[in-house]
Amino acid sequence: MKESHEQRRAKDGLPALLHEALGTPDDGGAKSGSGERLTHGEATSRPLQPPPPERQPRGAKVHHRRPVDHNEAAQRFIDAPRHEKMHDERLWDLRQKRDRQMHGIPEWETLRELASSIKQHTLAHLGDHLERFEAQASANGIHVHWAQDGAEHNRIVHGILSDHGARRLIKSKSMLTEETGFRHYMQGVGIEVIETDLGERIQQLDDEAPSHIVVPAVHKLRSDVAEVFARTLGTDPNNDDVHYLAEQQREKTRPLILGADAGMTGANFAVAETGTFVVCTNEGNADLSANVPPLHIASIGIEKLIPRIADLGVFIRLLSRSALGSPITQYTSHFRGPRHGGEMHVVLVDNGRSARLGEVDFWESLKCIRCGACMNTCPVYRRSGGLSYGATYSGPIGLILDPTFDRRRYSSLPFASTLNGSCTNVCPVKIDIHKQIFAWRKALAETHDIGLGKQALMKAAGAVLSHPKLYRAAIATADGALKVLPDFAVTNRLNTWTQGRDMPEPPRETFHQWYERTHGGEEGAQ
Amino acid sequence: MNARDTILQRIRENQPAGAYPLPDLPSFPFDDGGDLVACFLRNLVAMGGHYYDGTINAAMAELFPDAAVIASTVPDFSGNRAITSGTEAGQLADVDVGITRASVGVAETGSVLLVDENLISNAVAYLAQHLIVLLDRASIVTTLQDAYRRPEFHQYRYASFHTGPSATADIEGVLIHGAQGVRSLTVLLT
Numbered sequence: 219m220k221e222s223h224e225q226r227r228a229k230d231g232l233p234a235l236l237h238e239a240l241g242t243p244d245d246g247g248a249k250s251g252s253g254e255r256l257t258h259g260e261a262t263s264r265p266l267q268p269p270p271p272e273r274q275p276r277g278a279k280v281h282h283r284r285p286v287d288h289n290e291a292a293q294r295f296i297d298a299p300r301h302e303k304m305h306d307e308r309l310w311d312l313r314q315k316r317d318r319q320m321h322g323i324p325e326w327e328t329l330r331e332l333a334s335s336i337k338q339h340t341l342a343h344l345g346d347h348l349e350r351f352e353a354q355a356s357a358n359g360i361h362v363h364w365a366q367d368g369a370e371h372n373r374i375v376h377g378i379l380s381d382h383g384a385r386r387l388i389k390s391k392s393m394l395t396e397e398t399g400f401r402h403y404m405q406g407v408g409i410e411v412i413e414t415d416l417g418e419r420i421q422q423l424d425d426e427a428p429s430h431i432v433v434p435a436v437h438k439l440r441s442d443v444a445e446v447f448a449r450t451l452g453t454d455p456n457n458d459d460v461h462y463l464a465e466q467q468r469e470k471t472r473p474l475i476l477g478a479d480a481g482m483t484g485a486n487f488a489v490a491e492t493g494t495f496v497v498c499t500n501e502g503n504a505d506l507s508a509n510v511p512p513l514h515i516a517s518i519g520i521e522k523l524i525p526r527i528a529d530l531g532v533f534i535r536l537l538s539r540s541a542l543g544s545p546i547t548q549y550t551s552h553f554r555g556p557r558h559g560g561e562m563h564v565v566l567v568d569n570g571r572s573a574r575l576g577e578v579d580f581w582e583s584l585k586c587i588r589c590g591a592c593m594n595t596c597p598v599y600r601r602s603g604g605l606s607y608g609a610t611y612s613g614p615i616g617l618i619l620d621p622t623f624d625r626r627r628y629s630s631l632p633f634a635s636t637l638n639g640s641c642t643n644v645c646p647v648k649i650d651i652h653k654q655i656f657a658w659r660k661a662l663a664e665t666h667d668i669g670l671g672k673q674a675l676m677k678a679a680g681a682v683l684s685h686p687k688l689y690r691a692a693i694a695t696a697d698g699a700l701k702v703l704p705d706f707a708v709t710n711r712l713n714t715w716t717q718g719r720d721m722p723e724p725p726r727e728t729f730h731q732w733y734e735r736t737h738g739g740e741e742g743a744q
Numbered sequence: 745m746n747a748r749d750t751i752l753q754r755i756r757e758n759q760p761a762g763a764y765p766l767p768d769l770p771s772f773p774f775d776d777g778g779d780l781v782a783c784f785l786r787n788l789v790a791m792g793g794h795y796y797d798g799t800i801n802a803a804m805a806e807l808f809p810d811a812a813v814i815a816s817t818v819p820d821f822s823g824n825r826a827i828t829s830g831t832e833a834g835q836l837a838d839v840d841v842g843i844t845r846a847s848v849g850v851a852e853t854g855s856v857l858l859v860d861e862n863l864i865s866n867a868v869a870y871l872a873q874h875l876i877v878l879l880d881r882a883s884i885v886t887t888l889q890d891a892y893r894r895p896e897f898h899q900y901r902y903a904s905f906h907t908g909p910s911a912t913a914d915i916e917g918v919l920i921h922g923a924q925g926v927r928s929l930t931v932l933l934t
Contacts, residue, residue: 231903245916245917245918246846246918247913247917247918247919247920248792248911248919248920248921250789250790250792251789251794256789256790256791256792256910256919257919258790258792258911258919259911259912259919260912260913260914260917261913261917262913262917262918266916266917268916304916305786308916308917311917312783324772324922325772328770328772332767332769335764335765335766335767336766337768338760338764339765339766341759341760341764342759342763343759343764344755344759345752345755345756345759348752348755351760356903358901364746364748364751365747365798366745366747366751366857370747370786382798398771403857413897414924415914416912416914416924417866417912417915420915426904433914434914435915436914439916440915440916443915446877459919460915460916460918460920461918463911463915464914464915464920464923468922468923468924471924472837473753474926475924476833476834476837492897492898494897495830500911500912501911501912501923501924501925502870502908502923502925502926503923503924503925505866505869505870505904506867508834508866508872509831509866509867509870509902510867510871511833512833520751520755525766526766527892527894527897528769528892528900529769529891530768530888531887531888531889531890531891531892532769532889532890532899534888534892535852535887535888535889544791544887545787545790545791545852545853545854546790546791546853546855546888546905546907547907548791548906548907548908548909548910548911549904549905549906549907549910549925550855550904550905550907551902551903551904551905552897552902552903552904553769553901553902554897554900554901554902555901555902556832557860557866557901557902558860558902559829566751568751568754570754572751572754572758573754573758575755575758575759575760576757576758578760581758581760597820598784601930614807620933666869667785680854681924738817
């Protein structure tokens, strides 16, 4: 066991590949002036071999008013092994890159504590901070609007665009506008919306939602992108060279950017002290959207507030390192007022956030800064793909956000987790994600929003998890059972997550047994 | 009640009780390996940026001998495309090389801070194919936390950290410089 563990690390100090067949000497990616391979942004730390084409698995099937069947969609993703392995490899690599950045900063844990405390403070005094932001932004010449829900947000933006006679809007990626169904709405009122982030543009052209909050097309292979671009942009269907595809998108999008009537961005942070909002991208597409057309509209969730400019020092140090294992995004832009001759609007959007603020078990999910670290580390997300969740937010953070939008539709999502706690460990703002996932299971069981099979499992799990000694006995028994039970007994119909998966090799002893043996540990003595 | 008042009222009803004090922000020691400038340049290169050791005239002659349209916002070099605060973004669409000055450099990340007053027209920093940034070596600070203590964030309507060029690896994680914005960013220390 120990030997195989050490083999995970290759000679150059980088972690070994999860899927060795994906290794290749060179991927043609950007190099430094002295010829060294660069790994900033969402680049992989090792060059990967492009898998041969394979039909792309599509996301969860949406049935009106029926709960999303994550298991069904996840199974289809797993049944496309080239997609699944590439997805698994790239996301685990982002997690490894994040760890390397973390180890380079001795104060990392202190920064996480600070980030959590700043967000807790802001949320506990959110009314005051929002009013301060509004006053400062207004004083700087920004028009501030408020929207209670997604529909109101869309109507407000439509109104601003109509006032200016705007027909074409260029925008950068924003999860909030995914929440509000913005592109769909704009299509209905005849306003052309052009996504400018490469990944988001791929998803728009393929009529798919983003599958990841930071890398929206991470579930696609280059062959999928070549197919989408050939179909929608008229590129060469036989050319799936990544440089060719990216250059084609640049060339085809630029005239649309130059001819746009308005630009739209989201925001990563909004600073009460100065009325500033901050947008982080690697492509510079948010800055094009904001600085080329005469009109800039920013959609901002009310939980994005932070009190002071100096707080950005904490959050910007954590954000891209947690997200991509890159020290900072290529662009971190601070908008404090409209540029000369331009006009700037901010729409502050609630859409369920003020209600979540009052939920004792769940309000801390509002600390989220949308880095995606929890997704990158999650064994379920990595192997099922973001679209299998059938919701705006996927991965661990999605499991605790989505049910707040629709309890019934997303009732199965909190079960798409092993509760291994890795999400909580990597979260830069210290949201206790795995505990909230479990709390959601209980909340949904109490209101009968989940099926009977899951309720039976929940009762057993609840009894065991609330008694530490019972839990430990159960764990020891479960691992013991794995050694002797044939597969059909473990892979039962109650536990759909084990279908299609080999069970792990059980450890010879549990952590607690090992601790008892080596340290003579005593219950409660710490 | 309008949306604003409804939202604020609901927030105040639901805000978690408890003090949750706003923490002071400590300064952390930063190990620059004994040379702050070298540390800045190392991190700039790791983020895909270039460093040119020489004058702006030499840089232009050596790096961009074929540049047809040059927009300069600094007195150190005269371009051939006028740029004023009234310049429409569209007039900068064919710029080959943009030249501007940063007000701050950050050693931790290799970032340079560009502000609207120096850019004159913000769009030049994104529409140009290549960007050259002049930076006074005395303006390099250690960490992002130090950078955010600077006055620029309270003074200017627009301020942006540029760290290397526009980049994407959205397709299979293959890194490409020049996604939507500049294809290269070169820093010249003055």
